[in-house]
Amino acid sequence: MVTLSEVARRARVTAATVSNVLRNREKVRPETAERVLKAIAELGYRPNLNARALAQGRSSTLALMLSNIANPFYPEFVVAAERAARQAGYFLMVCNTDDDAQIGRAYLNQIAGTLVDGVLVMNTDTAMNELCIAAMRSAPILLAMWEHPEKPPALPCVAVDFAQAGALAAQHLLGLGHRNIGMLIGDGCGGLQDARSNGFRTALAAGGVVRATVEMVVRDSIDSGYEACMTLMATHPGLTAIFATNDLLAIGAIQALVGMGHAVPGDVSVIGITDIALAHQVRPALTTVAIQTEASAALSIRSLIRLIDEPLQGPSMVIAPAPALIMRDSTGPRRKRNARAAKAGA
Amino acid sequence: MVTLSEVARRARVTAATVSNVLRNREKVRPETAERVLKAIAELGYRPNLNARALAQGRSSTLALMLSNIANPFYPEFVVAAERAARQAGYFLMVCNTDDDAQIGRAYLNQIAGTLVDGVLVMNTDTAMNELCIAAMRSAPILLAMWEHPEKPPALPCVAVDFAQAGALAAQHLLGLGHRNIGMLIGDGCGGLQDARSNGFRTALAAGGVVRATVEMVVRDSIDSGYEACMTLMATHPGLTAIFATNDLLAIGAIQALVGMGHAVPGDVSVIGITDIALAHQVRPALTTVAIQTEASAALSIRSLIRLIDEPLQGPSMVIAPAPALIMRDSTGPRRKRNARAAKAGA
Structure with a gap:
């Protein structure tokens, strides 16, 4: 050999x-x-990636269970997680639950402890008590992208400070002079994005703006963002900025605004959260709050492996790198003429 | 129970x-x-999805090996494949090879025959002879999205008539009066998209246009399409239409054109191939040739399962549903003023 x-x-x-x-x-x-x-x-060399697994009687495979691979955030997380797993000598298999708790449950029964050494669970609808039972019965489970660091879950997790992400978005819009702001709150994989909207509201209030002019809860997609923004502008023509809890909604909103003849950011500024690849690929490029997907995915894989290696000393909650504002071309200073229109429209 | x-x-x-x-x-x-x-x-009912697998001594799991989950086409294929697998009582695990033949090989060694019953391989760089060896040694392998139905591979496959997709794009542009056409040929997961460009060229010639005015081979992404279109228009300002072998390139091209102040389709028409979700979500919505991703994914899963159930009677090559033109807002009739500019620029 x-x-x-x-x-x-x-x-x-x-x-x-x-x-x-x-x-x-x-x-x-x-x-x-x-x-x-x-x-x-x-x-004709064949690298023996399984050497470690064989030596330790392990399959050397991790699973990543997620709810909707069609949402572009997840593939980006998968790529980073797969690289991190490979660097640590593990394979990564991805299970898409198709937004269905029943399927998540079936995958857990099938894979945890038999096919894989550990499972990263991200935003599936599977109930926490079921995850706990699966974790006790078979392989370690770590929750990735936990949205509420102030409320540690019953399982180990890597948490992202989404409230802080919302706050950064609010501070950015306030700094540009916006006071008449619409908010699109995503309700998708992993439920209502309320940590983000709460963080936004709190920072808005701290900046002297009592509340957003209008809020809408919509399904987390480009199409929904487009539709919702049409409604928002029809009912509240004085808005000078839109905050979306997710880049998909923000991208849909930009397209609706441009379609209606509004300049972005000349007439209306738009900001999202996540920083998916599409955010820099659309025109105008989207200003957003990056949640450091790559770093967070790598940290989740490393934490899961630590949990596998040392089940009793595993991390309970690890906080991912802090969100950061990425300024691009979809936000700008509030225009005077919009300030007047805002008053008329409010 | x-x-x-x-x-x-x-x-x-x-x-x-x-x-x-x-x-x-x-x-x-x-x-x-x-x-x-x-x-x-x-x-407290727990569906026993493994009953069939247990009865037959099977794991009831399929793997889908693909090269780059970050390309939005793949997640759409995954969602459809996962649903089709589930309906047939199988789980589907996804392995992302990150565009690396070495990793594809390692996954095959690890999963085929041990963790899964069959593997769907899509556009990875793994060499055909290695796939054949893996298929002989362990689990059945079926190639999905085979781009050359005229050249059946050494393994069973589901083929898509991409030459026909290219021809439909050419016929559409010719029918709108375009004669001065730029072509962006994607070179990405699965290699050069030459079946598509060859089909386009053949149909162009059949329509009396000897060749595309200019051709560029570029990496298959929105960013590359953007850059390439900037170059194309700078060197060939008389172009009235751009054909891209992939929607990602076409979407990048539209954004470049709009950024340069060209109306789409007023000044320049743009057409792609695939019909990813983004194609209807961008503005203007992209005219494209749909390759029936969902049907093709389901057919691939069904063919793989037939191959598992009846290894000797398995399908050699199955042809997926024919591509179809989807007319949206990015293509229109050639304008007279462009016809003149075309002569000046050619």
Whole structure:
């Protein structure tokens, strides 16, 4: 059997470099990586990613259970989680529950403890007590993207401070002079995005604005954001800014505004939360509060593995890196003429 | 142990309805579904989706191996495939190879034949001979979204007539009077999209246009489509239409055109291929050739299961439903003034 050292010798690199090429290609210069890959192909080397698993009697596989892979946030989380898992020597399998608690339950029964070593659960509708039972009976479960750090759940989790994300959005709009603000609150995978809207409301009040002019709860999608924004502007033409608890809603809102002939941000500013790839790809590019998806996914995988390795010392709640405002082209200062219109419309 | 019949009795429905609620909720009226779910919760019923697997000594799990879950086409395929698998009593696990043949190989070694009953492989860079070896050694493998129906691969597949998709795009643009056409050819997951571009070229020639004015091969993403379209219009200002072999490129192209002050489709028409959800969500909504993702995913799952059940009688190549033109707002008749500019620019 060809060994890693033989590959290294043939490619004239160290064994560590071969390992880097196999696990984390970014670190290695492209010419070097190419030489290593050529040596691997010529020698017919097969990396034994399962060595650790075999030695420890483990399958070396993790599962990520999520509710709706069609929401673009999840694939981005999957990519980052898969890379982090691979770097730690684990495979990652993704189970899409299709927004259905029943399916989530069936997946847990099928996979936890038999096919995989641990499960990352993200925003599924499966009830907490069922997750706890599955975790006790079989493999460790860690909740990713927990939205309420002030209320630790009954299972270990990686929490994101979504209230802070909402607050950053509010402070940004207040700083630009906006007082007449519409709010679109997403209700999707993982339920109502209330941590975000509460954080937004609190920061608004702290800034001297008693409340948003209008609030709407809508399903978390571009189409719903589009429809909701049409309604918002028809009923409240004086709005100078829209805050959406999710980028999808914000992107839909921008398209509705442009379609109605409003300039963004000239007439109306729009801000979201998440920073999905689409946020920088739409025009105008979306100002949003980034929740650090990649870092949060990697942290979730590492925390789950720690939980597997040391079940008694596992983390109870780990806080993900803080959200950060990403200023792009969809927000700007409130215009005077809109200020007048706002009064008329309010 | 609580049985399905007891749930049915308590919810005052037939056992078939309970089964429908568990497997395919769309078929059941919401009030009925709610009653059934209430009965399930009250009785503590746990559907034994593994019964069939246990009886047959099977894990009842399929894997879908794909190259890049961050490309929005794949999540849409996953959702449809997962539903089709579930309806047939199988779980579906997704493995993202992150565009890396090495990882695809490792997944195949890890999962085929041990964790799953069959593998659907879609556009990964894993070499055909390696797939064949994995299929012989362990679980059946079926290739989904095979782009060349004229060249059946060495493994069973579900093929999509992408050349026909390209031809439909060409015929649509020709019918609108366009003669000065730029082409963006995607090179992404699964390699160069040459079946599509060849089909486009052939139909163009059949319509009396010798060739596209300009062709560019670019990586398959919105960002690349944006950049490429900037270059295309700078070097060939007379173009009146752009054909992209993929919706992502087409969406990027529209944004570049709008950013440069060109009206779409007033000045330049844009057409793509695939019909991802984003195609109807952008403004102007994208005219595209739909490749029937949902039907193709379901057909792939059904074909894989047939291959598992009857390995000797399995399908060699199944052709997916034909592509179809979806006319939206990004294409329109060539304008006279563009015709003149085209001559000047060509």
